[in-house]
Amino acid sequence: MRRAKKIGLLLLVIFIAIQFLQPARNKSGQVMPTDISRTVPVSPAVSALLKTGCYDCHSNNTNYPWYATVQPIGWIVNGHIQKGKAELNFSEFGSYTIRRQKSKLKSIANQVNDNSMPLASYTFIHKNAKLSKEDKALIIDWATQTNEAISTKQ
Ligand code: HEC
Helix, strand or coil, X not given: CHHHHHHXXXXXXXXXXHCCCCCCCCECCCCCCCCHHHCCCCCHHHXXXXXXXXXXXXXXXXXXXXXXXXXXXXXXXXXXXXXXXXXCCHHHHHHCCHHHHHHHXXXXXXXHHCCCCCCHHHHHXXXXXXXXXXXXXXXXXXXXXXXXXXXXXX
C-alpha cells in the first residue's frame, strides 16, 4: 500500500512537471499569399471543407481544443500538426513546385477517397469534420480538376 502511494505521488509530480513543457503554438494569424486559395481556384464550398477538416493539421493556423493545453495530449496534437504540415501545408501550397502541387492534389483525392484523411482520431472528436459522401465527391472532383488544369497550363 505504501509503495502504491509513493508511485501514485511520483506520477502526480511527473504529470504536474510536464505541464510546463508546452509545445509552441501553430498560429500565424494570417492568410499567407501562398495559401492554396490564392494559388488555384477553390470554390467557397471546398474551401470551407478544407478549413474545417484539414487546416488544423495542414496549415499554419490551428484552432486548438482546450485539452491541447494538457500534456501529454498537447504533444500528440503537436506531433500530428508537425507531421501533417511537413507532408502538405495549405498555407504554403503556392511555394511548392508545379510538380509537387500536382502530386499533392492527386494525393488529396486518394486520401479522401479511401477515408485515410481526415485522420480517424481527429473526426472521432471533431464530428463536424467528418466528410459525407457528397463532401468527399466535392473535394475529389476539385482536386482532380485542379490537377488537370495545372497540367494544361504548362
Ligand atoms: C489530425 C490531423 C490531420 C487532419 C485533420 C488531416 N490530416 Fe492529412 N495528414 C496528417 C498527418 C499526420 C499526415 C502524415 C501521414 C500520416 O501520418 O498518416 C497526413 C498526410 C496527408 C496527406 C499525404 C501527403 C502526401 O504527400 O502523400 C494528404 C494528401 C493529406 N494528409 C490530406 C488531408 C486532407 C485533404 C485533410 C482534410 C480532409 C486532412 N489531411 C486532414 C494529419 C492530418
